[in-house]
Amino acid sequence: MFRTIRFASLVRNFATKPEEIGNLVKGNKVVVFMKGVPEEPRCGFSNAVVQILRMHGVQYNAHDVLADEELRQGIKEFSNWPTIPQVYINGEFVGGCDIMLQMHQNGELIEELKKVGINSLLLETAKEADNTKK
């Protein structure tokens, strides 16, 4: 059986204006504001978020705040959250690295993804492992 391989979709918008942030966060089911790009995160916290989403096989839009100073400030104000990275699911602010890590560890992330119709890759891998056992 072939496992579906999903790649993180990359959207690099270099001219994001703060007033467009409201649209940006709804641009995909999962949207990440980070330092650097998913293939090359430029901050350990952003990298952790990228790795978590990769493990769950999530497709998402990524926005590099280092490439856009206006976006960097704008997103902090928009979310009323002082640090980067920031993760949105279904247009709603979920949290930064610490919260994503904790949601990943306690299984909440799988549930949140399910709510928006995303099946975590971790669930599928677990199922496959289960099937081989049987």
Add this chain to the structure above:
Amino acid sequence: MFKQLMIFSIEKESYLRACGHLRKKMNSLVGQANGDNNKPVESSIRSKLEEGLEPNFIQVVNESYMHNVPKGSETHFKVVVVSEKFAGQPLIKRHRMVNELLRNELQTSVHALSIVAKTPEQWQESSKLVEPSPACRGGFGK
């Protein structure tokens, strides 16, 4: 007479130097005792969180050394706060409570803040080990 004056002035000079040295040493000792002379940001983080959250346990870790900033910087922090005030609050709300108390620091000098926010019950149940923050990846963007 002149010679005597010379000796006196040399003695005076070395005496003053010794005094300065002693004063510096005293200051650094007092600073160590207070623990905050060279750590204004760390101590203000601690006192604001203590005041605002009345924690049972608090730990403020300066993780700046892990990052691409000058030695002795106070830019990257991790805080562990165990407080009754977090009871019944979701994680995101707890983080917002901490962020709000440290708003000023976050707007000025502090640049990365990792937060562990637990209730006393959760803290008792947990391993009480705080995992280190992820390694820096060089992106110190300004």
